Amino acid sequence: MEWNYVVPGIPDSYFERDEEIPMTKEEIRALALSKLRIRRGDTFLDIGCGTGSVTIEASLLVGNNGKVYGIDKDEKAITLTRKNAEKFGLNNIVLVKGEAPDILFTLDKKFDRIFIGGGSEKISEIIGASWELLKENGRIVIDAILLETVNKAINAMEIMGFQNVEVTEVIIAKGMRTKMGTAMLSRNPIFIISGDKI
Numbered sequence: 001m002e003w004n005y006v007v008p009g010i011p012d013s014y015f016e017r018d019e020e021i022p023m024t025k026e027e028i029r030a031l032a033l034s035k036l037r038i039r040r041g042d043t044f045l046d047i048g049c050g051t052g053s054v055t056i057e058a059s060l061l062v063g064n065n066g067k068v069y070g071i072d073k074d075e076k077a078i079t080l081t082r083k084n085a086e087k088f089g090l091n092n093i094v095l096v097k098g099e100a101p102d103i104l105f106t107l108d109k110k111f112d113r114i115f116i117g118g119g120s121e122k123i124s125e126i127i128g129a130s131w132e133l134l135k136e137n138g139r140i141v142i143d144a145i146l147l148e149t150v151n152k153a154i155n156a157m158e159i160m161g162f163q164n165v166e167v168t169e170v171i172i173a174k175g176m177r178t179k180m181g182t183a184m185l186s187r188n189p190i191f192i193i194s195g196d197k198i
């Protein structure tokens with residue numbers, strides 16, 4: 001599979017899927033990647049890589065001089081992400097099966113950018129660990145569905161000392177053709193939380 005465009009937002013249909021494994025959908029993914037402000041050569045950590053769509057896009061954005069680490073507690077998610085990495089012909093990706101936050105301390109690596117797409121039950125601890133793993137001037141982005149996760153994430157980010165903490169709520173509606181015309185179907189709201197380690 002080829003993606004030669006310089007902007008993120010690979011169509012969802014380009015990815016191998018498994019009905020048991022969730023995926024960050026293309027519009028939300030494009031926004032989250034934009035908030036991450038990824039640079040060529042960055043070292044990127046994707047916590048809860050799921051289907052691998054964020055891992056794949058980050059891999060393309062950091063390029064051959066960069067590196068992407070994908071973590072998931074579910075072996076099936078790791079296998080699916082690997083399949084997608086192969087489908088897109090990417091070789092700057094390292095996949096590790098394990099549960100955050102514990103697995104994060106075994107990586108022995110510092111990161112320029114961290115994305116948290118899973119792990120809502122332990123979000124405070126995962127944000128704490130991410131602070132330790134982020135380089136100076138590193139940036140974190142968290143996708144959340146639950147209000148409780150947003151609340152915990154903001155508190156944890158403030159306690160750790162993240163700067164420029166911002167919360168964006170996104171509600172995507174997609175057009176669906178009906179006999180009468182095009183009806184808009186809303187998806188559930190997603191919160192995108194971002195901050196800097198300065």
Ligand SMILES: C[S@@+](CC[C@H](N)C(=O)[O-])C[C@H]1O[C@@H](n2cnc3c(N)ncnc32)[C@H](O)[C@@H]1O
Pocket residue numbers: 021022023024047048049050051052053054055071072073074077098099100101117118119120122
């Ligand atoms: C919404 S999905 C992420 C989708 C992914 N961003 C993508 O683009 O395909 C969340 C993932 O986080 C994983 N997860 C949840 N809690 C975790 C934890 N504590 N440590 C590691 N992975 C976790 C789940 O197994 C699931 O695959």
